[in-house]
Structures are given as structure tokens and as C-alpha cells.
Amino acid sequence: MKNGFRIQKNDTDYGGSSMDHLEELEAEAIYIMREVAAECEKPVMLYSVGKDSSVMLHLALKAFYPEKPPFPFLHINTTWKFREMITFRDETAEKMGIEMLEYINEDGVREGINPFDHGAAYTDIMKTQALRQALDLYGFTAAFGGGRRDEEKSRAKERIFSFRDHNHAWDPKNQRPELWKLYNTQIHRGESIRVFPLSNWTEADIWQYIRRESIPIVSLYFAKERPVVIRDGNIILADDERMRLGPGEEIQMKKVRFRTLGCYPLTGGVESEADTLDAIVQETLAAVESERTSRIIDSDGGSASMEKRKREGYF
Template sequence: MNARTEPHLIQSALSQAAEHHHHLSTTHLDALEEEAIFVLREVAAAFERPALLFSGGKDSLVLLKCAEKAFGAGRIPYPLLMIDTGHNFHEVTDFRDLRARELGAELIVRSVEDSMRRGTVRLAHPGESRNAHQSVTLLEAIEEFRFDALIGGARRDEEKARAKERIFSHRDSFGQWQPKAQRPELWTLFNTRHAPGEHFRVFPISNWTERDVWQYIAREDIALPSLYYSHERLVVERRGLLVPVTELTPLKEGETAERRQVRFRTVGDITCTCPVESLAATPDEIVVETLLSDVSERGATRMDDKTSDASMEKRKKDGYF
């Protein structure tokens, strides 16, 4: 007897393979979740005034889910902090406020527009993206609240500069990052010593990939802003990217807009965040798309990451997330 003459044996083998893959995936996610929870608890134990950076995006929502598991709803021991450019998608900021209320978490919002009024941020021209200027507002918030640790949802697979980060990433008294001065992290032992005025950026999901994030979203049934799923939107092609046509990003002379089915892989400032064409309407469908993609989510969707003078590494050295 062989599989060619017994079709049910083929089906049985495929089912066993799928079950084995599901088991490996679940085990893998369990390990990543365990590491994230360990780091979140370590921050609570090692620092006096930590905060969790929370934008309402998918990575920060995954991080918030891990924090909820680490401490319990209504018991997260640090506030949520969001730096708002004033040009964020309302679907995301509305969702941010909703999740904070549901968890009974303290939400602190500081705006780039406030920094502009103080004169600490000055735009080269009114249409300039405010995204890079978030560094100034963030450093002002750190000084205002005397935060000594900021927990973020950045991942190493997002961008080459972020791949250089440690899980516990030291920042000097100017809020600057020195890649060559990062501390070793062996055997999950983290050096959290810092002088007055210094702080740490902490990345509990640093070892996750975009696919891990979406598999975890599917497994945990994490609600997300609707922008992450396929929807029809007016867009225009620019420099190989699909730019959403909005009041902040209007059509230029000679351009023609068209309606396409798109979704956002990452959400940020409207002036520099682009969607991708997609029909994926569920986390599982997005997992399949992610398996087929050979471009990082930032490389495929962020206009500001394509200019050398605004490189991620330079911005991080200046205090960016």
C-alpha cells in the first residue's frame, strides 16, 4: 500500500504536518511572550519612573497585551506615553484612548505642536514632516516627568539601525544613543545602572518579527485600528510608494489619484506613512502576505526612511524612539 493508491493517507500526512507546524508556532510565541513579560517585570523592578511608549499601533498593542498578562488589567505599574505629531490618523488616536480606558491605565500625551509653540521645534517650511521632530518633544517629556526608562515596541527586523539595539539600550544625559557603547547582554543578565539624568530605552519585543507579531495578534485576538486591514483608499504613486491622498498629502500638479484596496503595515504620521496594496482582511491572511514579502515594513511604507539625511541611525543618536 502506498500514498498514491490511498489518498486518505496523503490527507492524514498533511494534517499531521499542519498540526506539527501549529505546535512549533505556538511554542515559539510562548517563548517570545515569556521573554517580553520577563523584561516588562524587570523594568518595574529596576527603575523608579518608567513609562511605556504607546501609539495605538500594532506593536505597542502587542506590548500592552504582554503588560496586561504580566501585571493584570488595571495594574500596569507605569503610565502610557504618546508623542503626538498632530498629524496622526484619527482611527489610531481614538483606538489609543479606548484601550487606555479599557485597561484603566494612565495615558500621558505630549504634542509636537506644544514644542512648536515653545520654539523648541521649528519647521523648515509648513509642509515639512513633523515625524523626526518627535525626538525633541520626547526628550522634553523625559525631563518633565524625570522618566528613567521608556519601554518601546521597536523590533530588530524593522530596520538596520534598530537591529543594533540591545533590549536594554542606554541613553546618555542628552538622550543620545551611542551604538558602539552598548552594553553586553549575556544569559539574560541586563545592566541597568545609569547616572542621574541618563535613561534607558527598553525593547521587550526586540526579538520578534513582523510575522510573529501578526501570529500573536491572531492567537490572542488582539483588536487593532481598522487601517491595518484591507480597505479602499484614494492613493497616488510616488517614488515607488503609494501615498494616501489627504489634506496633509494632497495631489501635486500633474498627478492622478486612484482608488485601490490597501492596508497599512505600520501607522504613524500621515505625512510619511504609506499603505501597501492588499486584500488581507484578517490577521491570518496578513501572516500569509508577510511570508511572501521580501521588503521590510518600514522600507515598504515610510517615506522618511528613504532619505539619507533623515536616516534612522542618525535620528536615534539624536534621541528618536
């Protein structure tokens, strides 16, 4: 060291790599998945049926090939998902030969918790609490999620390996340092880790990767004539007979698609002509609004609502 500076080598010493941006992201995600499989006691991969989950599943199949992913997949079903999602989920699990667990908060179902009457409490009970119950039930010590840092501001602050205490709570002010590729997976009993292999991907990366790898995704992402209701400026799909209509609301046919998927009464579609992957990628690259605008639940409680829910154990 000279004057407190470590002596460095020159650029010319280094060999280059021929990998492009998507290949680098893919390799990074696979490295993370393999680290978890090698070091964590009981991992699980959260599967939400959305496009990010489809990419995660695809990466997991690649990461461990020719072995099947050495962990099960877990879907937290709120019972209000789009019907197409459930069909797609079951077909995918069968086709890929993976173990797919489903968890429903039966207490919530018994009490008739629904997105129309219960607002924020619905998300808490059927998603956050259901997830906590499921993780406790199986005793998973590490759970993969498809979260990306470009989605939302508190996610942008989160580590790839994100620690949760025995109450599944996140402490954003005291995150473990995460240096280079040296992930520290040590935990005490009762604690767990959420792992986000897609942290460094953007929405555009996801779509370009889906197109390049021909990854199957739910048809809801493609524009099609669908029966919808306009509510507070959002386009809501009337997916089944449980859809309630307010005064003056009526079901109409519109050519729409969805940028994100969740519970159908809480997910806004966009009017679009994009019915091919190429068209979707074009539309994504030109988008002026972030994808989160189509998730109604995230806007409850202002800009910090995601952090609040994460502190309480939301993914």
C-alpha cells in the first residue's frame, strides 16, 4: 500500500468476456440459486404465476440441470387470482415435473375475507399472513422471491439476501453488508432469508429474456378482447361471478392486457394491441408509467406502504 491506497493492476491485465447483458444477469441469478441450494438448510421458491415467477422457474431448471431444482415451489393462493393463472400453474408444475405446494389461509376463507369489503386487511390476511403461516408450517429457512430493485423504492434498498427475524420482520436500518459474491447465509434457528436472484433485472430485461428463451407465460399478458369494468380509472377484469358492480358500473368488452398479475379485483389492465412478445417488448421499452401503477394494493398508504408491509413480513 502507498499512502493508504492499495496498489492496483492495469486494465490491460484482464481478459474480457463475450457475454451480453442478459447472459450476465442469467449467470448471476443462477449463481445465487446454487449458493442457496448449497448452503441453506430448507429452501423454497415462491411462485406467483406471474412473468417474474416464470423467469425464476426457467432459471432454476437451468441452474441445477440435469437435476430437478432441489427445492419445492410454493404458491400463496388468495383464492382471488385470475382463473387462467391457476390453470397455468397446474399445467406448468405437471409439465416441468416440479413439486408445487399451494397454501390458502383457511381462517381468512372461513371469515369471508375478500378484496371488496376488507381493503388493506384483505392483503394482510390473505397474502402477508398466509405467507408467514406457510413458511412456518413447512419450516423453510430460505425463500426465493422474484422481486426486482427497479420495482419500487424500498426494494431498491434491499439486499439480494434479505434477513427476517423469527417474526418474519425486515429491519431496513440494519441490513447485513453484502460484498462481492460472498453471500453470508448463516442464521439462527427461527430466522429465515428471503433471496432475490432477479434483484438487478429491470422489467425490460424480463421481457427480453422471456422472448429470447421462449419462456411460457400466462396468456393474460397478451392483449385480447376481455369483459372489463372501469373503476377509479382502472380497468378491472370481470373474471368470475364474484365480481361486484358498483352503481353506474357495467361490464364492457375491451382489448386489454396486464403488465403485472395478482388478484383480479385489485389488478388494473391496460388497453393495448400488443398480442405478441415482440409487441410487448416494444410497448415496455416505450412505457411512460411504471408497472406498479397497475397494482392497486401498492398505492394504499402512500409511497412508503411497501416498506411497512415488508417490515411486517410481506415478501
